[in-house]
Amino acid sequence: MQILDLLVGKPLATTDERAERIGPAQGIPIFGLDALSSAAYGPEAGLSVFIPLGLLALQYIVPITAAIILLLVIVYFSYRQTIAAYPSGGGSYTVARSNLGAFPGLLAGAALLTDYILTAAVGISAGVGALISAVPALQPHTLGLCLAVLVLVTVINLRGAREAGIAFLLPTCLFLGTLFVTIGGGLIRTAQSAGHPLPVTPLPPALPVMQAVTSWLLLRAFASGCTALTGVEAVSNGVKAFREPTVKNAQRTLTVIIALLALLLAGIAYLVRVYGITATPAGQPGYQSLLSMLTAAVFGKNLFYYVTMASILFVLSFSANTAFADFPRLCRAISQDNYLPHAFGFRGRRLVYSYGIVILAILTSVLLVLFDGVTDRLIPLYAVGAFLAFTLSQAAMVAHWIKNRGAHWRRSILVNGLGATVTGITVCVVLVAKFAEGAWITLLFIPLLILFFMRVRRHYRIVSKRTTCPNPVVPAAEGPPPIAVVALSRWNCVSKQAVEFASRLTTEIIVVHVKPGSTPELRKADWQRYIEAPFREKGLPPPTLEVLPSPYRFVVLPIVQFVLELSRKYPDRPIVVVIPELVEDHWYEYFLHKQRGRLLEWLLVAHGNERIFAVTAPYYLGATK
């Protein structure tokens, strides 16, 4: 327990909940890291599609970024309304389920869960990837570094929401600060040079024009750039984490996140245009990230450049944190409807949904290990889930407004309807543009997850049906007394304790002794003197001794078989199997004894029936307590 205290902190009482709630200052790093960090890869993803256009690309950057920012603003107003309508947490799952029905809800839930797992894996590996391109000597340790970051994020999240917010506040500020300084500096230089600033550090030359502009290319650039929007739904999912006034705080947080993201996207796009920066092909010699080129062009490669790069690297690695904040909340919402194991609803020591955090950590580590920490190829996959959830949640909001016609319901329908239409089109674009690159994996995984939800729900329904009990207890039912079966290996204090307990339960005791070798370990003299004689002296029927042969040297199986046969022979009598247990002082001493008692109990429960009861009769080696 003390190790746990140190690692994840002392338990918090349920009544401490209010103190664990957060305001916008912690809300931005917790729910915004994913969205904000996408400024570091979204524009680059879009520009990379334009590489074959060479310098021709420059004229398309601003219009495409404008389209993405417009989409962002539509999605923002749409989610603002959702937060107000669902103050107890209006994730896409909840909203879609309560307005469109169970299946659309599960579809949104599965899409989001998939997306969060991918976000966590891609975020961590992107951050570590950035670190490695700065310090190539670390390359052989890629996977180890990824897993170390994963463990760190997991532990911070297990410690509770407030601590996670505090831990990530400073790096988020640094990231935003350096980027805005860069953008501001770039704008000043542009103004000073009448719109044609010269880069401080020379830029890599643009590649020659190899292709004409097609609308297909523009569409693909738009679809790739849309990855900048992932993570926007996070706040609406976690409204309950905010302190009073909950809705206002959540909306404020969302507003700040979206405004910052839009400014970043616009600033980056404008400077890329005026400095004439083109993307370099990733994974090839001479590759440099877009933000690296931009910062170097504005200020040169000085200390500020390295601080900026470090903060980008940090924010990318910890963008996984948003997934850790939302995945457990979503799992809990789904488990409350019996579609996921109920354990997801259990709040751990620090009032967070520990199971969800641990499961996400396990799934992420599986992805990281499978891809050796290089999850680049997963990036195209993860916009699909996010946009599918966006579309469903906004379509659901339209249905919501039609049912609940409050003030301005027409305007609300318009906002959410526009959002649903635009994001719906984006899903199709992303799917078509990236199907071959791996989006099909998402399309395969989501139905499997939905199938799993259905199976879990079905299981809980069956359990509930079969255990529902319309009949009251029948106390002290008449009938023959139980038979006690005591499993003994030899005569000692442990055996004495077990036989005495059995003798209090019933007058019919069977002592079973397994004889794997040729001579039984329970000596005849001991049996007569210590067990049989005292019963006779008291005028009680003595226990029967059953020596079971064991040609295959198994000790536990013969006892289980004997008990099952006994139960078939006396179908009306309960059988109480008494298992003597030597309790050691130290846990490691258990390795010195064969743990047959545990195995016997487990097999009896697994193969037994409702008239077979297993009792542990403990004997304590240490001082009697």
Next chain:
Amino acid sequence: MQILDLLVGKPLATTDERAERIGPAQGIPIFGLDALSSAAYGPEAGLSVFIPLGLLALQYIVPITAAIILLLVIVYFSYRQTIAAYPSGGGSYTVARSNLGAFPGLLAGAALLTDYILTAAVGISAGVGALISAVPALQPHTLGLCLAVLVLVTVINLRGAREAGIAFLLPTCLFLGTLFVTIGGGLIRTAQSAGHPLPVTPLPPALPVMQAVTSWLLLRAFASGCTALTGVEAVSNGVKAFREPTVKNAQRTLTVIIALLALLLAGIAYLVRVYGITATPAGQPGYQSLLSMLTAAVFGKNLFYYVTMASILFVLSFSANTAFADFPRLCRAISQDNYLPHAFGFRGRRLVYSYGIVILAILTSVLLVLFDGVTDRLIPLYAVGAFLAFTLSQAAMVAHWIKNRGAHWRRSILVNGLGATVTGITVCVVLVAKFAEGAWITLLFIPLLILFFMRVRRHYRIVSKRTTCPNPVVPAAEGPPPIAVVALSRWNCVSKQAVEFASRLTTEIIVVHVKPGSTPELRKADWQRYIEAPFREKGLPPPTLEVLPSPYRFVVLPIVQFVLELSRKYPDRPIVVVIPELVEDHWYEYFLHKQRGRLLEWLLVAHGNERIFAVTAPYYLGATK
């Protein structure tokens, strides 16, 4: 169970033991692989010391090999006598313990156990190393290959002694066959060329003479060459594995192994001399193993060369098998004297000591993982253990003959005394010559192992003392009836079953219900209607309901605390805690329910006392059986 059947075979009855015993044909691959495979590295280890001597080395090869063969013959006669004197298995441990006392026995046991772990790790990594020098593309998979070989050897050994013998017979024959053909061919060429054969494939040039011959160099070469003797004690340890006549079969096996080894060593040394082969520095470009150079010199690099190399590679990898045959037997012998957990004495499904095999596999895999599959540096360590055990076992035999003066006892003392003296000197030589190279690790590990033996023995003695019971059972002791505590979460069939069982045990029932949230899950109406009312109707005292608050949302801990307090309050009454258990149809369904019952039982046993009994009341979800 079916997977186990397929993997390690169907269980064998104890009465099948005779059929599982082996003759010399299986004995050679099982107990001889280690010794015979050392022909592949022993001579090379000796020659490597001579590298600085250049061609000067050639004149010292034959005398040093002669000394090693002489030592081998002395050890052979010595072990022959040991086998006859200890027909039930006369490993160094048994012999030293029964003649010299407990401590020398433990020293020999610890030395041998250490040696076997090293043998297994070094054998496997040497084999995989040979494979990799043949196919360098496999280099990144070194550790994976090592672990695969380890798993294979483990499974083959778990399948039983006979199958292991059969599996390794063919490769052993191939290894011996190709080596003897090479030696024979070499001798014929030598005769044809009047003692000066020309190599078919030119040899790498000898390095220039860089050092004068010193006696220290000769000693070091002898100590290194002595690794060829490791594994010789294996047969004496496993006498019981042989079929009748046990002693004769074991002695025959030992004779064949030693004769083959001596011939190999002599043949290799002679040919090295006449062909003028010098060792090449290991781990440097141009390295070639001694046997590779020899085979290529005699027959050239044709198909036969590659078959020979393949068989050497195979035999090296599977020389680990000898460790797997002996380590479990030795552990069992030590555990019979209470110095190791008794589980080592348990014979598994296939009549082998499964625990020993599994523990050896685990320890070996730890070594392989720690050293990334490159255990070259461990080679110097593992002659120390073997020779220490040789010395102790033979000194013990001298003591044995003094006590039991049979026929020829003087001659026997002479043989064993000579053996003890010579191997004793060898231990000192090896220790001094290799102390800095790593032999000190062995010197550190052996005492730790002995300390562990002592602690285990002490624990068993305490347990035996504290559980020895001079008093007979007190049947159906008078006194107040037990209190039954039933832990319920809500009303259902599982709860009904548990309460009914409790009502058969006693009239005083306490139902505990933990309320982690604000509303209890056990509804008041259910409690009154289904549990309280039927007791009242029958005129019985109804159970008491205890609702336990849980500010930290723990469910199991409050129940444990309640039971412990109850037990303090009523120090004279037994408490039976009834744990309702829903038994699922399929094991994987357990993940869908919180396993609180198991945790409750475990905590009750760990923190409870001898008056607290935990009963599992199972309710079966499937068809009633």
